[in-house]
Amino acid sequence: MPDHKLDDIDRRIVQALQADGRMSIQDLAGKVGLSPSPCARRVRLLEEAGVIKGYVAVVDQDKLGLPVSVFASIKLERQREEELDRFAAIVARWPEVADCYLMTGPRDYLLRIIVSDLAAYERFLKDKLTRLDNVASIESSFALGQVKRSFSVPVELGKGV
CATH class of the missing domain: 3.30.70.920 (Lrp/AsnC effector binding domain/regulation of amino acid metabolism (RAM) domain)
Structure with missing residues (x-):
């Protein structure tokens, strides 16, 4: 994957995961128009290529007492x-x-x-x-x-x- 451009499905996968990184592969596949296996494979390839660097929880710094x-x-x-x-x-x-x-x-x-x-x-x-x-x-x-x-x-x- 490093030597070719992202296609529309890859872009939709990245956008969907940016909105909800905890989304199941089933839900993600439905959102981007793939079946679960090819969707999981694409996610894995995006991770391996470094397009997806990781997954995090977004924390409210005010609620942690760090305003x-x-x-x-x-x-x-x-x-x-x-x-x-x-x-x-x-x-x-x-x-x-x-x-x-x-x-x-x-x-x-x-x-x-x-x-x-x-x-x-x-x-x-x-x-x-x-x-x-x-x-x-x-x-x-x-x-x-x-x-x-x-x-x-x-x-x-x-x-x-």
Whole structure:
């Protein structure tokens, strides 16, 4: 599957599983117009090709007592490959960091950090982020509210491999 494009049935399978990853093969097959065996085979091939990377439960961070999302823009002193890789490897281990993106523009990384309150972010900042070598500056922005959060990729817009 890695060397050919997704067809319409593959796309429908991915869309359906993004909406409900716990859907049974029977239900999925009915939704995409296949019988269960070929549907299961296609799902397995999509998983093996890495199109489907895994399955997760979407959790409400507020109900877990973690209502604060902070976006931190990080500028490094040096942008050599080994420095970028080192920073990425360290922050990937921190549970507070929900998302980390290597960026273009004036900042090197954008992190989304999830914490319980302002004091928890201050501890994270002082105990972890500011102690990293090679961090030149940190700019933090606090989310006031969430307008949209999607866990789906717009399958219909992709070219697919």
